[in-house]
Amino acid sequence: CVCVRTAARQLDRNLTFHKLVAYMIALHTAIHIIAHLFNFERFMDSQLMINSSYLPYVLSQIGNNDNRSYLNPIRTNETNPTIVMFTTIAGLTGVVITLALILIITSSMEVIRRSYFEVFWFTHHLFIVFFIGLVLHGVGRIVRGQTIESVKVHKPDECHSRFEDWGKNGTDCPEPVFAGNPPMTWKWVVGPMILYVCERLVRFYRSQQKVVITKVVMHPSKTLELQMKKKGFKMEVGQYVFIKCPSISQLEWHPFTLTSAPEEDHLSVHIRIVGDWTQALYTACGGDKTVVQDAWTLPKVAVDGPFGTASEDVFRYEVVMLVGAGIGVTPFASVLKSVWYKHVQENKNVFTKKIYFYWLCPETQAFEWFADLLQSLERQMMEKDMSDFLSYNIYLTRWKDAEAAHFRVQYEAEDDPITGLKQKTRYGKPNWDNEFSAIATQHPGSKVGVFLCGPTALATALGKQCISHTESGTEFIFNKENF
Template identity: 30%
Template sequence: MNHIHYYVGSCFFTSEENGSAVSMEEPIPVNKIVNPRRSISRSPTHGIKISLDNRERSSSRRVTEKDIKQAIIFSACLNKLTLSQDEATEYTHLILEELQIGQGLVKTNSSLQLSGITKGQLKDLQPTCWPAPMPTKNIQCLMLAAIVFFHAHWRRIWVVVLWLAACAALFTWKFMQYRQWLAFEVMGYCLSTAKGATETLKLNMAIVLLPICRNIITWLRRSRIINYFVPFNDTINFHKLVAAGIVIGIILHGGIHLSCDFPRIAMADKIIFGRTIANDFGNHQPSYLEIVASTEGTTGIAMVVLMLIAFLLASRPSRRNPGSLPPLVRRFAGFNAFWYSHHVFIAVYVLLIVHSMFLFLAKDVTEKTTWMYVAIPVLVYLGERMFRIIRSMVYDGKILDATTYPGKIHALKMTKPTGFQYQSGMYVFVQCSQVSKFEWHPFSLTSSPGDDHLSIHLRSLGDWSDHVYDVFHEALLSSSSNLPKISIDGPYCAASQDHSKYENILLIGLGIRATPFISVLKDIANDLHKGNNSNRANGLRKAYFYWVTREQGPFEWFRDKMKEVSALDSRQGVIEMYNYLTSVYQEGDKRSMLIGAVQALHFARHGNDIISKTLVLTQFSRPNWPRVFHGLARKHVGERIGQIIWEDSWKGSVIK
């Protein structure tokens, strides 16, 4: 029995002459390949070829079924695709049938190549695109860029400008006010600058709580007027911006006090000290250490330390990628550390009130205004948290079904609590008491409002989700009917809800972040099937969904839902879905030409994509976004297109 070895890139296969089994082995050096006379080589210029042994087959010049099957398997491996033996056999027979009728694939010498018909079919299946019109002058480019930028970000601009103006006004007011105080003779502009920064700190410590009051934001978002002017999609970004303002205020206020104000008080001339601020210190000129050790000094330092811990653990490397940190720091990082450390702000606000009540230079209660700034926001936030706790006790989700998918994904189907009303694109917070009684994590709903159940897809991306995956995986393996208990809190608004504002929408999802759009597409398809499209704000004309993923496995996550959407929209044709797989070499590359030909032949004959196993044809490599955008603009002249992108954070914009 002879063995034939094939080596393509990082994939090495061994096949037997008298069998069809193909197995993967470790790569070996080329000079050790047994019988290299028949091999499949990968070359950017020559593509994938089946090179035949001229001495053995010079008379026949025929490509065997086995050679075609091996080429298909190698092409799939080269493009990181999963292909079973049965599928490889099916696609081989498909090619042989096309060879017999003289279409699709032709045999030239010893190479397997695409014919013009098949390549034309592939091009016809690509989205229609037009080249982007570009201005001819630099001034026109700048003006166009400025107009587009303002049109896309004017909501963010006016909010940030208003916030900066408020901070600047408060700083200037206090700065000018303290120039008139007697203490200015001792501390000078250090005092004015520190007190100006104090006033901005009061404002920022008050408004930093408002962007995370999610129930209030969800309620306000129902108003079309408020929703039009306020960028609710950027609440977390605004929360981070205000936090950055707090950091700047702390540096100015605390740094100037420690480096300038306190030394000047301790070393001031006794005559000037007695004439100006002696009464504020009980007619005793304190030393530097006495000032630092006072109630005002210790509470201020304690607040700085606690906020420093919270800020560091909330940074992106610590929260999202703790593995990149040094080993000593890594054990204290992660989402859990971020979540728990953020709750030290309860102590920070208590210390802030105490700190404000023991000011050296302010003896009158009316001058101690910190509580006036933070009282209402703190009460609103406490009410928000109490409401969430009570509601989560009522909304217990009973698991109806749990399914495991590739990529450590669990799809959970739950009962829909009584009175639970939501819109497509919303998300909920999920708690698994078996893992943690305190942690709540957000997940987009993948079910539509018309369904009688709720569904979410959980991907293992961190310590908490890893534990949840393990708990459900063990329960499923043991065939236990008692699945872990899940509590939900919500629903909460998200940017994907904005799809109802536009007559044309462009939805772009990257990997698992396509989850909210599955709910949106299902909702649109249900409305179209029932004839309720007129109930939408403007009446939907067209919905485009682009799903870009790096691996083939994610297509299995929403396969059933995408098939259902395609079936419901089969008559209207309102929804267009495009799948993109970036692990496959782009169209026209020799390394993906064979798998592309098989895909086109199978889709033309059966109407089913061999990669996603759905009715949506998978495109190769990344989308050409400039062409996609300008193509849509040319196709919908004078119409509004709402573009919603889901990646690391919500982004929404409008294209006209």
């Protein structure tokens, strides 16, 4: 089981692998272009006998009579790299491939993905143009070499220094014969393309399965909660789905982390309204209306998934630290719900006795929808006399002066003025050294699972804390979740 989970987690890093492959494609494309620019300059110099020894010039003149058995693809003195670029198959497809790659890379920057997801989504599909151009790139056979038959009679090692005698009567070095190398790229592309087409067919089949929106909740912070039902749908904590709304776009699928628990009879997602597509979905679900919408007026949606590795490891530790930053808190909604359900059902496979939950957020509006969940858990745990099971620490990392004044006035209130919880919101950032020391003191000799969904800088800091505080006797095991 451990090996399977480890392998699954490696596969779940497909996004990192995808980015690394993209960087390597971009790097080798740049190297390829630069090499050809130098190559074309040498071809032209050889054709014009400029900055060239006599041998390259002789090689460039081969094939002038029949224009078939040539080596130098530049067949005239009146040309330049620009003309070659736009008059050859290799040049034209090279320009198209390069432009497609530039658009894909530039539109993949985080600022574009976050604010203009549709631009990122559609531009990313230029990979189809990229691969078609890649397959056609070598059709013109501009890269040429000596034929096998010619090598047998014109041996390069023996004849390269006797180029003045090539083709003369009585010589054992006839004029070499050259031919273009056949295109090979299709052999590397056809397999992945077949897999891609199969994946699209599976997604199309899944998109035809009926999904019913059973409940829509409009949270004050322009966060849309959709509760849905789909026959045969099974999930685990920490997974995500792709959602399409045909009335908005027939092509766009958007990924969202599941916030429901496996024990619930529905699946739910929380969607922040940050782009054109999410705004259109918000409007279609009646977010801009004050009256309750009838179920039949709600838009039809398609759900594909779930995907991702289940975060079942959370349940394998007696003590757990959950750390979410900003929207990174979303997957922990499913985790917290599932842990609660498992305890209520007295599931013997759950070893968790204590959860320390940390949430770092830069704005008060983001607290609203998740605070509802925490309030519900807080109330249920008090009813079950399990108040000590969950300790939550919410940190507001940025605030305005007016907000600070209001918080000071309301601080003595029984409930927190921001979240409505019994536990007060803290300001600034946690002192992780103190937090880890306190947990190590509370749980000596225990194994503590530390789960983070947040930025790399925070992951680095927590990883160092796990290492330094493990020496104290309590073992901290760091897990960076990929949601």
